[in-house]
Amino acid sequence: MRALGILDIDIPAWSIDLIYGNTGSGKSYFAGWLVEQAWEKGRRFLILDTKVRNHLGLVQLKGVRLLKIKVGTRYNWRKLLEFDQVLVVPTRGTINRIGVEGLVEQYYKPLLDEIFRRDRDRIIVVEEAHRYNPSSRRPGKELEQLFREGRDGKLYTVAITQSIADFPKLLFRQAQRHFIFQHYVPNDVIYLNRMIPGFSELNDQLREHDLIEFIPPNRTRIIKRELVVRRTRHFG
Numbered sequence: 001m002r003a004l005g006i007l008d009i010d011i012p013a014w015s016i017d018l019i020y021g022n023t024g025s026g027k028s029y030f031a032g033w034l035v036e037q038a039w040e041k042g043r044r045f046l047i048l049d050t051k052v053r054n055h056l057g058l059v060q061l062k063g064v065r066l067l068k069i070k071v072g073t074r075y076n077w078r079k080l081l082e083f084d085q086v087l088v089v090p091t092r093g094t095i096n097r098i099g100v101e102g103l104v105e106q107y108y109k110p111l112l113d114e115i116f117r118r119d120r121d122r123i124i125v126v127e128e129a130h131r132y133n134p135s136s137r138r139p140g141k142e143l144e145q146l147f148r149e150g151r152d153g154k155l156y157t158v159a160i161t162q163s164i165a166d167f168p169k170l171l172f173r174q175a176q177r178h179f180i181f182q183h184y185v186p187n188d189v190i191y192l193n194r195m196i197p198g199f200s201e202l203n204d205q206l207r208e209h210d211l212i213e214f215i216p217p218n219r220t221r222i223i224k225r226e227l228v229v230r231r232t233r234h235f236g
């Protein structure tokens, strides 16, 4: 039998984690792994998914509540936040009718705002985080307030995005940890190389689903895909 070793990634009391990489690189799979670690420690979390099935396996974990967003329905966010561990997903009909853009605007942004104003001590996992920003230069209000002031209320954000070039620098610079999958686009590699010591050499060593952990200003290491072992099924 192959010895797997243990992946020693901490789930701190507070952080801002960014997870980025191409479609299919393993962002959600890894985010789900982080959530499993948080669950084992009894931490409070809420996942805002933009896909219907992606994270559904996580509801196998005892205590995790599922809310399916159905377009036309009004939700009492305050009541929702009484639950400690929550997965929020759209129904297929919702995506067909209002798209991810409508989901984010009509439901997820107001929920993030409510979390910022009233919730405490929670890990908030935001899929497709670039969708919350009006442009690649301007952060959206909801993410910006969480990034800038979330620490006081121990509101810990995990933001997942495909394209780091489309993600406002203002937010990028606030991240406490980066989890980075292999990058191919030359401009992205140049950009990341400026930010992360030795990025291109590390990037060249990555296989599919491997990732780099970067803790600013200069701590980096490669995390091999075999170490990211999920306890629940991922549907990504």
Ligand SMILES: Nc1ncnc2c1ncn2[C@@H]1O[C@H](COP(=O)(O)OP(=O)(O)OP(=O)(O)O)[C@@H](O)[C@H]1O
Pocket: 021, 022, 023, 024, 025, 026, 027, 028, 029, 030, 162, 209, 224, 225, 226, 228, 234, 235, 236
């Ligand atoms: N460490 C890993 N070991 C084995 N399989 C993995 C690993 N990481 C990811 N995968 C598999 O790779 C596929 C893509 O992963 P995932 O859905 O997380 O990608 P993604 O980056 O979130 O993509 P998208 O941006 O399209 O949502 C999935 O089938 C997943 O099970």
